[in-house]
Amino acid sequence: MLALGSHRLLVVIPAFNEERRIGAVVRGIRDALGMDGDIVVVNDGSRDATSARAREAGATVIELPFNLGYGSALRAGYFYALKKGYDIVLQMDGDGQHDPSAIPALVQPILGGRAHVVIGSRFLGAASYAVPLARRIGQRLFSRILHALTGKEITDPTSGYQAIHRDVFSLYVSDEFPSDYPDADVLLLLYYRGFSFCEVPATFHSGEKGKTMHAGWKPVYYVMKMLLSMLMVAWRHRRYARRKTGCEL
Template sequence: MEQREIDTDTRLLVIVPAYNEAGKIAAVVERVCATVPAADILVINDGSQDATATLAAAAGAIVVSHPFNMGYGVTIQTGYKYALSHGYDYLVQIDGDGQHDPTYIPALLVPLATGEADFVLGSRFMGEESYAPSLSRRVGMAFFRGLVRRITGLPITDCTSGFQAFNREVIGFFCRDIFPVDYPDADVLITLHRAGFRIRELPVRMYAAEGKSMHSGLKPLYYVFKMILSIFVTLIRSRNFYQGGR
Protein backbone atom coordinates (compact mmCIF):
# COMPACT_ATOMS: atom_id res chain seq x y z
CA MET A 1 0.00 0.00 0.00
CA GLU A 2 1.30 3.43 -0.92
CA GLN A 3 1.79 5.46 2.24
CA ARG A 4 2.46 8.97 1.03
CA GLU A 5 1.45 11.49 3.64
CA ILE A 6 -0.52 14.55 2.62
CA ASP A 7 0.58 18.05 3.69
CA THR A 8 0.23 18.73 7.38
CA ASP A 9 -1.58 21.99 6.53
CA THR A 10 -4.41 20.28 4.72
CA ARG A 11 -7.48 19.77 6.80
CA LEU A 12 -9.08 16.37 6.66
CA LEU A 13 -12.48 15.36 7.96
CA VAL A 14 -13.45 11.73 8.32
CA ILE A 15 -17.22 11.32 8.49
CA VAL A 16 -18.87 8.26 9.97
CA PRO A 17 -22.64 7.94 9.40
CA ALA A 18 -24.13 5.88 12.23
CA TYR A 19 -27.55 4.59 13.15
CA ASN A 20 -27.80 2.40 16.26
CA GLU A 21 -24.13 1.43 16.13
CA ALA A 22 -23.44 1.63 19.88
CA GLY A 23 -21.66 -1.72 19.76
CA LYS A 24 -19.13 -0.71 17.13
CA ILE A 25 -18.87 3.05 16.87
CA ALA A 26 -16.20 3.54 19.56
CA ALA A 27 -13.91 0.98 17.95
CA VAL A 28 -14.40 2.54 14.50
CA VAL A 29 -13.60 6.04 15.82
CA GLU A 30 -10.53 4.77 17.67
CA ARG A 31 -9.22 2.92 14.63
CA VAL A 32 -9.73 5.94 12.37
CA CYS A 33 -8.00 8.12 14.96
CA ALA A 34 -5.06 5.73 15.12
CA THR A 35 -4.70 5.74 11.32
CA VAL A 36 -5.08 9.48 10.69
CA PRO A 37 -4.40 11.25 14.02
CA ALA A 38 -4.41 14.71 12.40
CA ALA A 39 -7.90 14.33 11.02
CA ASP A 40 -11.10 15.46 12.66
CA ILE A 41 -13.62 12.66 13.03
CA LEU A 42 -17.28 13.51 12.69
CA VAL A 43 -19.93 10.97 13.65
CA ILE A 44 -23.34 11.80 12.28
CA ASN A 45 -25.87 10.11 14.49
CA ASP A 46 -29.01 9.53 12.43
CA GLY A 47 -31.54 9.56 15.27
CA SER A 48 -30.22 6.43 17.00
CA GLN A 49 -32.18 5.09 19.96
CA ASP A 50 -29.08 3.69 21.63
CA ALA A 51 -25.94 5.33 23.07
CA THR A 52 -24.21 5.82 19.68
CA ALA A 53 -23.79 9.59 20.17
CA THR A 54 -22.44 9.39 23.73
CA LEU A 55 -20.01 6.59 22.92
CA ALA A 56 -18.76 8.32 19.78
CA ALA A 57 -18.15 11.55 21.69
CA ALA A 58 -16.38 9.65 24.46
CA ALA A 59 -14.13 8.04 21.85
CA GLY A 60 -13.06 11.50 20.70
CA ALA A 61 -15.32 12.21 17.74
CA ILE A 62 -17.28 15.38 17.03
CA VAL A 63 -20.92 14.35 17.06
CA VAL A 64 -23.81 15.80 15.09
CA SER A 65 -27.19 14.25 15.87
CA HIS A 66 -30.22 14.33 13.61
CA PRO A 67 -33.44 15.10 15.46
CA PHE A 68 -34.98 11.97 13.88
CA ASN A 69 -33.97 9.16 11.57
CA MET A 70 -33.63 10.39 7.99
CA GLY A 71 -31.71 7.70 6.16
CA TYR A 72 -28.20 7.12 4.88
CA GLY A 73 -28.11 9.71 2.08
CA VAL A 74 -29.28 12.57 4.30
CA THR A 75 -26.85 11.49 7.03
CA ILE A 76 -23.77 11.62 4.84
CA GLN A 77 -24.96 14.91 3.31
CA THR A 78 -25.12 16.42 6.82
CA GLY A 79 -21.44 15.45 7.08
CA TYR A 80 -20.70 17.17 3.75
CA LYS A 81 -22.47 20.32 4.94
CA TYR A 82 -20.38 20.29 8.12
CA ALA A 83 -17.21 19.91 6.05
CA LEU A 84 -18.22 22.73 3.71
CA SER A 85 -19.05 25.19 6.49
CA HIS A 86 -15.79 24.40 8.31
CA GLY A 87 -13.67 24.66 5.20
CA TYR A 88 -12.10 21.20 5.12
CA ASP A 89 -9.88 20.37 2.15
CA TYR A 90 -10.64 16.68 1.98
CA LEU A 91 -13.35 14.41 3.25
CA VAL A 92 -13.24 10.68 3.81
CA GLN A 93 -16.43 8.74 4.33
CA ILE A 94 -16.40 5.46 6.20
CA ASP A 95 -19.27 3.31 7.50
CA GLY A 96 -20.01 3.19 11.22
CA ASP A 97 -20.54 -0.57 11.33
CA GLY A 98 -16.85 -1.44 11.08
CA GLN A 99 -17.26 -2.83 7.56
CA HIS A 100 -14.54 -0.61 6.09
CA ASP A 101 -10.90 -0.95 7.10
CA PRO A 102 -9.65 2.55 8.06
CA THR A 103 -6.01 1.66 7.39
CA TYR A 104 -6.77 2.33 3.70
CA ILE A 105 -7.63 6.00 4.31
CA PRO A 106 -4.10 7.36 3.56
CA ALA A 107 -4.03 5.45 0.27
CA LEU A 108 -7.39 6.92 -0.76
CA LEU A 109 -6.10 10.43 -0.10
CA VAL A 110 -3.07 10.14 -2.36
CA PRO A 111 -4.82 10.78 -5.72
CA LEU A 112 -6.57 13.79 -4.15
CA ALA A 113 -3.32 15.23 -2.79
CA THR A 114 -1.50 14.80 -6.10
CA GLY A 115 -4.43 16.35 -7.95
CA GLU A 116 -5.02 13.26 -10.08
CA ALA A 117 -8.60 12.87 -8.97
CA ASP A 118 -11.46 14.74 -7.31
CA PHE A 119 -13.27 11.67 -6.07
CA VAL A 120 -11.73 8.39 -4.96
CA LEU A 121 -13.81 5.27 -4.53
CA GLY A 122 -12.67 2.36 -2.36
CA SER A 123 -13.37 -0.91 -4.13
CA ARG A 124 -13.73 -4.31 -2.50
CA PHE A 125 -13.26 -6.02 -5.85
CA MET A 126 -9.76 -4.88 -6.76
CA GLY A 127 -7.51 -7.50 -5.30
CA GLU A 128 -7.66 -6.81 -1.58
CA GLU A 129 -9.20 -9.71 0.26
CA SER A 130 -12.78 -8.77 1.12
CA TYR A 131 -15.98 -10.60 1.93
CA ALA A 132 -18.15 -11.92 -0.90
CA PRO A 133 -21.67 -10.41 -0.99
CA SER A 134 -24.73 -12.67 -1.45
CA LEU A 135 -25.64 -13.89 -4.94
CA SER A 136 -28.61 -11.53 -5.36
CA ARG A 137 -26.49 -8.54 -4.36
CA ARG A 138 -23.73 -9.65 -6.70
CA VAL A 139 -26.21 -9.82 -9.59
CA GLY A 140 -27.50 -6.32 -8.78
CA MET A 141 -23.98 -4.97 -8.40
CA ALA A 142 -22.91 -6.50 -11.73
CA PHE A 143 -25.91 -4.94 -13.47
CA PHE A 144 -25.24 -1.43 -12.18
CA ARG A 145 -21.50 -1.82 -12.66
CA GLY A 146 -22.15 -2.62 -16.33
CA LEU A 147 -24.44 0.39 -16.60
CA VAL A 148 -21.94 2.77 -14.97
CA ARG A 149 -19.09 1.47 -17.12
CA ARG A 150 -21.11 1.82 -20.31
CA ILE A 151 -22.28 5.35 -19.48
CA THR A 152 -19.08 6.79 -18.03
CA GLY A 153 -16.52 4.69 -19.88
CA LEU A 154 -14.64 4.29 -16.59
CA PRO A 155 -13.49 0.85 -15.39
CA ILE A 156 -15.44 1.06 -12.11
CA THR A 157 -15.59 -2.25 -10.20
CA ASP A 158 -17.55 -1.35 -7.05
CA CYS A 159 -20.22 1.27 -7.60
CA THR A 160 -22.03 0.54 -4.31
CA SER A 161 -19.04 1.30 -2.10
CA GLY A 162 -19.59 3.79 0.71
CA PHE A 163 -15.85 4.03 1.41
CA GLN A 164 -14.96 7.24 -0.43
CA ALA A 165 -12.66 10.24 -0.31
CA PHE A 166 -13.06 13.52 -2.13
CA ASN A 167 -11.93 17.11 -2.31
CA ARG A 168 -13.48 20.47 -1.53
CA GLU A 169 -15.08 20.91 -4.97
CA VAL A 170 -16.96 17.62 -4.67
CA ILE A 171 -17.98 18.46 -1.08
CA GLY A 172 -19.56 21.68 -2.33
CA PHE A 173 -21.25 19.88 -5.21
CA PHE A 174 -22.74 17.23 -2.89
CA CYS A 175 -24.18 19.86 -0.54
CA ARG A 176 -26.66 20.87 -3.23
CA ASP A 177 -30.18 19.47 -3.50
CA ILE A 178 -29.00 17.42 -6.47
CA PHE A 179 -27.54 14.84 -4.05
CA PRO A 180 -29.92 11.85 -3.82
CA VAL A 181 -31.19 11.29 -0.30
CA ASP A 182 -31.85 7.57 -0.60
CA TYR A 183 -29.23 5.05 -1.68
CA PRO A 184 -26.67 7.35 -3.30
CA ASP A 185 -24.62 4.85 -5.35
CA ALA A 186 -24.28 4.38 -9.09
CA ASP A 187 -26.35 7.47 -9.89
CA VAL A 188 -23.92 9.63 -7.92
CA LEU A 189 -20.97 8.30 -9.89
CA ILE A 190 -22.74 9.08 -13.15
CA THR A 191 -23.73 12.54 -11.88
CA LEU A 192 -20.12 13.24 -10.86
CA HIS A 193 -18.87 12.12 -14.23
CA ARG A 194 -21.43 14.30 -16.04
CA ALA A 195 -20.42 17.25 -13.88
CA GLY A 196 -16.84 16.77 -15.05
CA PHE A 197 -15.23 15.47 -11.84
CA ARG A 198 -12.37 13.01 -12.15
CA ILE A 199 -13.07 9.66 -10.50
CA ARG A 200 -10.43 7.13 -9.39
CA GLU A 201 -10.96 3.75 -7.84
CA LEU A 202 -8.53 2.08 -5.44
CA PRO A 203 -8.57 -1.28 -3.66
CA VAL A 204 -9.73 -1.40 -0.04
CA ARG A 205 -10.62 -4.18 2.35
CA MET A 206 -14.21 -4.60 3.46
CA TYR A 207 -15.56 -6.98 6.05
CA ALA A 208 -19.04 -8.46 6.04
CA ALA A 209 -21.51 -6.27 7.93
CA GLU A 210 -23.23 -8.02 10.78
CA GLY A 211 -26.88 -7.41 11.58
CA LYS A 212 -29.61 -6.20 9.30
CA SER A 213 -28.53 -4.61 6.05
CA MET A 214 -30.26 -1.50 4.76
CA HIS A 215 -31.17 -3.67 1.79
CA SER A 216 -33.74 -6.01 3.27
CA GLY A 217 -37.43 -6.82 2.75
CA LEU A 218 -38.90 -5.13 -0.32
CA LYS A 219 -36.17 -2.50 -0.33
CA PRO A 220 -33.98 -4.18 -2.96
CA LEU A 221 -36.86 -3.88 -5.45
CA TYR A 222 -37.28 -0.20 -4.66
CA TYR A 223 -33.50 0.22 -4.87
CA VAL A 224 -33.38 -1.18 -8.40
CA PHE A 225 -36.36 0.93 -9.49
CA LYS A 226 -34.99 4.11 -7.90
CA MET A 227 -31.51 3.61 -9.28
CA ILE A 228 -32.66 2.99 -12.85
CA LEU A 229 -34.99 6.01 -12.74
CA SER A 230 -32.32 8.18 -11.15
CA ILE A 231 -29.71 7.19 -13.74
CA PHE A 232 -32.21 7.79 -16.53
CA VAL A 233 -33.14 11.29 -15.38
CA THR A 234 -29.47 12.09 -14.80
CA LEU A 235 -28.83 11.25 -18.44
CA ILE A 236 -31.71 13.29 -19.85
CA ARG A 237 -30.92 16.37 -17.73
CA SER A 238 -29.18 19.15 -19.55
CA ARG A 239 -25.54 19.64 -18.66
CA ASN A 240 -26.39 23.14 -17.43
CA PHE A 241 -28.06 21.41 -14.50
CA TYR A 242 -24.62 20.48 -13.24
CA GLN A 243 -23.18 23.97 -13.29
CA GLY A 244 -20.93 24.39 -10.32
CA GLY A 245 -19.35 21.05 -11.09
CA ARG A 246 -15.84 20.94 -12.38
Protein backbone atom coordinates in the same frame (compact mmCIF):
# COMPACT_ATOMS: atom_id res chain seq x y z
CA MET B 1 1.14 7.37 8.63
CA LEU B 2 -0.63 9.79 6.31
CA ALA B 3 1.15 13.08 5.54
CA LEU B 4 -1.55 15.65 4.89
CA GLY B 5 0.66 18.74 4.77
CA SER B 6 -1.49 21.85 4.88
CA HIS B 7 -4.63 19.98 3.85
CA ARG B 8 -7.41 19.55 6.38
CA LEU B 9 -9.09 16.15 6.41
CA LEU B 10 -12.48 15.33 7.88
CA VAL B 11 -13.75 11.77 8.30
CA VAL B 12 -17.55 11.64 8.03
CA ILE B 13 -19.30 8.59 9.49
CA PRO B 14 -23.09 8.35 9.18
CA ALA B 15 -24.37 6.09 11.95
CA PHE B 16 -27.75 4.64 12.86
CA ASN B 17 -28.02 2.49 15.99
CA GLU B 18 -24.30 1.61 15.98
CA GLU B 19 -23.54 1.82 19.72
CA ARG B 20 -21.76 -1.56 19.67
CA ARG B 21 -19.31 -0.72 16.90
CA ILE B 22 -18.96 3.02 16.54
CA GLY B 23 -16.40 3.40 19.34
CA ALA B 24 -14.07 0.82 17.81
CA VAL B 25 -14.56 2.34 14.34
CA VAL B 26 -13.59 5.83 15.56
CA ARG B 27 -10.58 4.51 17.50
CA GLY B 28 -9.45 2.47 14.45
CA ILE B 29 -9.57 5.56 12.24
CA ARG B 30 -7.79 7.63 14.90
CA ASP B 31 -4.99 5.03 15.00
CA ALA B 32 -4.70 5.05 11.20
CA LEU B 33 -4.66 8.85 10.95
CA GLY B 34 -2.50 9.68 13.95
CA MET B 35 -3.04 13.29 14.97
CA ASP B 36 -4.05 14.37 11.46
CA GLY B 37 -7.70 14.75 10.56
CA ASP B 38 -10.91 15.22 12.48
CA ILE B 39 -13.71 12.71 12.83
CA VAL B 40 -17.38 13.60 12.79
CA VAL B 41 -20.10 11.04 13.44
CA VAL B 42 -23.53 11.98 12.06
CA ASN B 43 -26.03 10.29 14.34
CA ASP B 44 -29.00 9.66 12.06
CA GLY B 45 -31.72 9.56 14.73
CA SER B 46 -30.39 6.51 16.60
CA ARG B 47 -32.40 5.18 19.52
CA ASP B 48 -29.36 3.83 21.32
CA ALA B 49 -26.13 5.25 22.79
CA THR B 50 -24.38 5.82 19.44
CA SER B 51 -23.63 9.48 20.20
CA ALA B 52 -22.24 8.78 23.68
CA ARG B 53 -19.97 5.98 22.41
CA ALA B 54 -18.73 8.18 19.54
CA ARG B 55 -17.96 11.10 21.88
CA GLU B 56 -16.15 8.79 24.30
CA ALA B 57 -13.95 7.65 21.41
CA GLY B 58 -13.08 11.26 20.58
CA ALA B 59 -15.36 12.10 17.65
CA THR B 60 -17.44 15.23 17.15
CA VAL B 61 -21.12 14.28 16.90
CA ILE B 62 -23.78 15.90 14.72
CA GLU B 63 -27.20 14.89 16.03
CA LEU B 64 -29.99 14.67 13.48
CA PRO B 65 -33.36 15.06 15.26
CA PHE B 66 -34.78 11.96 13.56
CA ASN B 67 -33.81 9.37 10.97
CA LEU B 68 -33.31 11.11 7.61
CA GLY B 69 -31.61 8.31 5.69
CA TYR B 70 -28.02 7.50 4.75
CA GLY B 71 -27.75 10.12 1.98
CA SER B 72 -29.10 12.93 4.16
CA ALA B 73 -26.74 11.99 6.99
CA LEU B 74 -23.86 12.23 4.53
CA ARG B 75 -25.14 15.62 3.35
CA ALA B 76 -25.08 16.86 6.93
CA GLY B 77 -21.41 15.83 7.06
CA TYR B 78 -20.65 17.69 3.84
CA PHE B 79 -22.44 20.81 5.08
CA TYR B 80 -20.21 20.63 8.17
CA ALA B 81 -17.05 20.18 6.04
CA LEU B 82 -18.01 23.12 3.82
CA LYS B 83 -18.79 25.35 6.80
CA LYS B 84 -15.56 24.49 8.63
CA GLY B 85 -13.36 24.81 5.53
CA TYR B 86 -12.04 21.25 5.20
CA ASP B 87 -10.14 20.26 2.04
CA ILE B 88 -10.90 16.54 1.93
CA VAL B 89 -13.72 14.40 3.26
CA LEU B 90 -13.30 10.71 3.83
CA GLN B 91 -16.66 9.00 4.17
CA MET B 92 -16.87 5.66 5.96
CA ASP B 93 -19.63 3.46 7.35
CA GLY B 94 -20.20 3.22 11.08
CA ASP B 95 -20.56 -0.57 11.19
CA GLY B 96 -16.86 -1.36 10.82
CA GLN B 97 -17.10 -2.73 7.27
CA HIS B 98 -14.46 -0.37 5.97
CA ASP B 99 -10.92 -1.21 7.00
CA PRO B 100 -8.99 2.00 7.88
CA SER B 101 -5.79 0.55 6.37
CA ALA B 102 -6.98 1.80 2.97
CA ILE B 103 -7.19 5.46 4.08
CA PRO B 104 -3.76 6.52 2.71
CA ALA B 105 -4.49 4.89 -0.67
CA LEU B 106 -7.83 6.70 -0.85
CA VAL B 107 -6.51 10.11 0.13
CA GLN B 108 -3.19 10.17 -1.79
CA PRO B 109 -4.68 10.69 -5.31
CA ILE B 110 -6.64 13.68 -3.98
CA LEU B 111 -3.60 15.16 -2.23
CA GLY B 112 -1.69 14.77 -5.50
CA GLY B 113 -4.46 16.53 -7.46
CA ARG B 114 -5.05 13.42 -9.57
CA ALA B 115 -8.73 12.86 -8.71
CA HIS B 116 -11.77 14.55 -7.21
CA VAL B 117 -13.30 11.37 -5.82
CA VAL B 118 -11.56 8.09 -4.95
CA ILE B 119 -13.66 5.00 -4.29
CA GLY B 120 -12.51 2.07 -2.18
CA SER B 121 -13.39 -1.11 -4.07
CA ARG B 122 -13.92 -4.43 -2.28
CA PHE B 123 -13.38 -6.25 -5.57
CA LEU B 124 -9.90 -4.87 -6.19
CA GLY B 125 -8.77 -5.64 -2.64
CA ALA B 126 -8.88 -8.65 -0.35
CA ALA B 127 -12.54 -9.13 0.57
CA SER B 128 -12.93 -10.91 3.89
CA TYR B 129 -16.56 -11.84 3.23
CA ALA B 130 -18.79 -12.99 0.37
CA VAL B 131 -21.07 -10.38 -1.17
CA PRO B 132 -24.71 -11.67 -1.34
CA LEU B 133 -25.79 -12.76 -4.83
CA ALA B 134 -28.59 -10.17 -5.20
CA ARG B 135 -26.21 -7.37 -4.29
CA ARG B 136 -23.55 -8.71 -6.65
CA ILE B 137 -26.04 -8.76 -9.54
CA GLY B 138 -27.05 -5.17 -8.74
CA GLN B 139 -23.44 -4.03 -8.59
CA ARG B 140 -22.66 -5.74 -11.91
CA LEU B 141 -25.73 -4.15 -13.53
CA PHE B 142 -24.84 -0.64 -12.37
CA SER B 143 -21.20 -1.17 -13.36
CA ARG B 144 -22.30 -2.06 -16.89
CA ILE B 145 -24.62 0.95 -17.17
CA LEU B 146 -21.91 3.28 -15.86
CA HIS B 147 -19.43 1.82 -18.33
CA ALA B 148 -21.89 2.25 -21.20
CA LEU B 149 -22.58 5.89 -20.31
CA THR B 150 -19.15 7.04 -19.18
CA GLY B 151 -16.66 4.55 -20.63
CA LYS B 152 -15.19 4.08 -17.14
CA GLU B 153 -14.67 0.74 -15.43
CA ILE B 154 -15.98 0.95 -11.87
CA THR B 155 -16.05 -2.43 -10.14
CA ASP B 156 -17.80 -1.30 -6.95
CA PRO B 157 -20.31 1.49 -7.73
CA THR B 158 -22.20 0.93 -4.46
CA SER B 159 -19.17 1.42 -2.20
CA GLY B 160 -19.63 4.04 0.52
CA TYR B 161 -15.90 4.10 1.28
CA GLN B 162 -14.77 7.24 -0.55
CA ALA B 163 -12.46 10.23 -0.34
CA ILE B 164 -13.76 13.48 -1.80
CA HIS B 165 -12.04 16.76 -2.75
CA ARG B 166 -13.54 20.05 -1.53
CA ASP B 167 -14.49 21.11 -5.10
CA VAL B 168 -17.20 18.45 -5.00
CA PHE B 169 -18.72 19.48 -1.63
CA SER B 170 -21.08 22.07 -3.10
CA LEU B 171 -22.53 19.42 -5.44
CA TYR B 172 -22.96 17.00 -2.56
CA VAL B 173 -24.92 19.48 -0.45
CA SER B 174 -27.22 20.41 -3.35
CA ASP B 175 -30.71 19.03 -3.96
CA GLU B 176 -29.26 16.73 -6.61
CA PHE B 177 -27.63 14.54 -3.96
CA PRO B 178 -29.96 11.61 -3.15
CA SER B 179 -31.40 11.38 0.35
CA ASP B 180 -31.47 7.58 0.55
CA TYR B 181 -28.84 5.67 -1.45
CA PRO B 182 -26.16 7.82 -3.10
CA ASP B 183 -24.37 5.24 -5.25
CA ALA B 184 -24.02 4.81 -9.01
CA ASP B 185 -26.26 7.80 -9.74
CA VAL B 186 -23.83 10.09 -7.92
CA LEU B 187 -20.90 8.72 -9.93
CA LEU B 188 -22.84 9.45 -13.11
CA LEU B 189 -23.57 12.95 -11.80
CA LEU B 190 -19.85 13.47 -11.13
CA TYR B 191 -19.03 12.40 -14.65
CA TYR B 192 -21.54 14.79 -16.24
CA ARG B 193 -20.27 17.63 -14.05
CA GLY B 194 -16.70 17.02 -15.19
CA PHE B 195 -15.28 15.63 -11.93
CA SER B 196 -12.75 12.82 -12.08
CA PHE B 197 -13.18 9.63 -10.08
CA CYS B 198 -11.38 6.34 -9.79
CA GLU B 199 -11.04 3.24 -7.63
CA VAL B 200 -8.36 1.88 -5.34
CA PRO B 201 -8.32 -1.50 -3.57
CA ALA B 202 -9.83 -1.54 -0.08
CA THR B 203 -10.52 -4.27 2.42
CA PHE B 204 -14.12 -4.68 3.55
CA HIS B 205 -15.27 -6.74 6.52
CA SER B 206 -18.72 -8.26 6.97
CA GLY B 207 -21.24 -6.10 8.80
CA GLU B 208 -23.32 -7.17 11.78
CA LYS B 209 -25.51 -10.13 10.84
CA GLY B 210 -29.11 -9.18 10.04
CA LYS B 211 -28.28 -5.46 10.09
CA THR B 212 -28.26 -4.20 6.54
CA MET B 213 -29.79 -1.38 4.53
CA HIS B 214 -30.69 -3.93 1.83
CA ALA B 215 -33.04 -6.38 3.56
CA GLY B 216 -36.48 -7.73 2.57
CA TRP B 217 -38.00 -5.98 -0.45
CA LYS B 218 -35.49 -3.16 -0.30
CA PRO B 219 -33.14 -4.62 -2.97
CA VAL B 220 -36.02 -4.62 -5.50
CA TYR B 221 -36.92 -1.05 -4.62
CA TYR B 222 -33.23 -0.10 -4.60
CA VAL B 223 -32.59 -1.42 -8.11
CA MET B 224 -35.71 0.25 -9.55
CA LYS B 225 -35.01 3.54 -7.80
CA MET B 226 -31.35 3.54 -8.81
CA LEU B 227 -32.19 2.84 -12.48
CA LEU B 228 -34.71 5.68 -12.46
CA SER B 229 -32.26 7.98 -10.70
CA MET B 230 -29.50 7.23 -13.24
CA LEU B 231 -31.94 7.85 -16.11
CA MET B 232 -32.87 11.20 -14.58
CA VAL B 233 -29.24 12.25 -14.10
CA ALA B 234 -28.48 11.39 -17.74
CA TRP B 235 -31.58 13.29 -18.90
CA ARG B 236 -30.94 16.38 -16.77
CA HIS B 237 -27.29 16.67 -17.78
CA ARG B 238 -27.36 15.53 -21.37
CA ARG B 239 -26.30 19.00 -22.54
CA TYR B 240 -23.37 19.27 -20.13
CA ALA B 241 -19.90 19.24 -21.62
CA ARG B 242 -18.40 15.96 -20.49
CA ARG B 243 -14.77 15.73 -19.54
CA LYS B 244 -13.30 12.28 -19.49
CA THR B 245 -10.84 12.99 -16.73
CA GLY B 246 -9.86 9.62 -15.41
CA CYS B 247 -7.35 9.73 -12.60
CA GLU B 248 -3.85 8.43 -13.11
CA LEU B 249 -2.73 6.39 -10.14
